[in-house]
Amino acid sequence: MKKLAWILAALVLLLLFPSLGTAIADVIVPVLNWVAGQPLLIGFALGLAAVPHLRRTHQPAKHA
Numbered sequence: 001m002k003k004l005a006w007i008l009a010a011l012v013l014l015l016l017f018p019s020l021g022t023a024i025a026d027v028i029v030p031v032l033n034w035v036a037g038q039p040l041l042i043g044f045a046l047g048l049a050a051v052p053h054l055r056r057t058h059q060p061a062k063h064a
Contacts, residue, residue, distance in 0.1 A: 014021045
């Protein structure tokens, strides 16, 4: 329910201040374009995202 309240609050702000959405987009779009052009950065981030999954699923080999 709390997430819904945040979504509704954001929508109300965008309806009351339409230029706010434009200002946010003017900042986010160039940043996303820069990040998309950095393959090393993307690979590093994907590697970091995979670490918790690998730790959770890692089963040590059982020795006889």
